[in-house]
Amino acid sequence: MYFSRVQLQPDVQRSSQLSHVLTTNSYGLHQLLWDLFPTEEKRTFLFREEIAKEQLKNQRCVKGESLFYLVSRHKPLNETPIFLVESKKYAPVINKGQQLTFKLRANPIVSRKTPDKKHSVRHDVVMDAQRRLLRELAYCLGFSDVEHLKKSVLRHHVFNAWRESENRSCSEILREVIRANERFESLLEANLTSAQLVDWALKAVSDSALESWLREKGARNGFELVHDESMNGRKRFKFQAEGYRWHAMPKKGRDAGFSSVDFDGELLVVDPELFQAMLFNGIGPAKAFGCGLMMVRRA
Template sequence: MYLSRVRVATEGLDRRALLNLLSGNAYTNHQLLWRLFEDHAERQFLFRQEIETEQVGAEQDPRGLPLFYVLSQSMPTNVPGLLLAETKPFAPELQGGEQLAFRLRANPTIDRKKSGKKNATRHDVLMDAKTQCRRENITDPEEIHARMNDAALQWLHRKSQMAGFTLEGTPQVTGYRQQSIHRKGRDIRFSSIDYEGLLSVASPESFTSSLSQGLGRSKAFGCGLMMIRRP
């Protein structure tokens, strides 16, 4: 695998593409990053959008513009005048019980079956928790917020059991955002939330596989990439 930090040369974008970039349009940005892998017909990368607020190089000042982290199966190829990727191999040597700091932007969902319906309906876990509060006549804003926060944490706990890690303490849950993307004549709605905390590697093999595949849904829209580092 390869981990890249990708900067965008805004002079290589027309006005519409620049506005999409600055507005954080997840699908458009996904299509933009795909240009790093033009030889691939299928998506084989995960990405996370940030903002340049850090020093990004010895002679490069932060511009306050979108910056992307990309995890891919193959090495990206720079697009002159548009995309510049600083790339390094990503092959972490992990040990069972090892602790790591992590950041994850995810799309947490839950499937609910309705009476008389054959297939379950997928819901945003936070909105699902809010709906449950309404059904229980819970109106206190603090309790509703606590229920939504707990639903987000429970989703990550469930994922961790299959993904080869356990959570150490309670992660921070921030940055909840609902998004709507118009694509192929229909609106695609999804939400994202940011997790940050500590984890312990339970199964190095399963955890490495999970890092490669990403966690949760909406991976084409900037969700699922878990960033790790040794604390």
């Protein structure tokens, strides 16, 4: 395996329009990176996009310039008309019980069965968690048949009905969601407005769902999240999930696209063989669009 750092050629960087087109077109960018492996018929690499200026502190970089990290089975070309490439062998030594810090950009999804469809349907983990909370609130407020409503519309109806009725059961549902997530529970010490209570509950339930998703992936891929020992015996993990983004792909359809979330924290290796396979093969879907590559270093 090889680990590579890929930058745009200086002439491409200086052409702001070309640089913008390349870095805002996820599918086209993947196709260009694939040109680094001219003998491959199927994709055998993972990649992650970063901002060059944040990664190369001692180099002058064009504002907004992208930089890419690749893990690949074969060595990529050293240079193309668009890219400059630096590569090295990638053979990490992984031991059971080893603690590592990690960074992961992933496309978290969950599959759920629906009565009118033969196969399970994939859902964005964040949107799924938020919709489930809003549906619970809607039923608490006496709504029925809310499955067809868009999340934004459902939220609007729920918030207005709750604010007018001052339903205490709904208030307690929201507070319990925040209380259940130790990264958010201290917010309950403040005097939150109705809007703030709803916003923080949606963020807390999303964060909890992302943690559960990553822990489930860890169980399948030989690692566990590490508890924060500074929390006096509490169960909080050294983990955070942020940078949720929706990447629209209009060429594939009006509503086509995928989401991505940036995870980072500390993990414990429990199965070196599974863990190393994951480093090479990635986690989750949308690998063709820059998701799934976990980057690790010693804690």
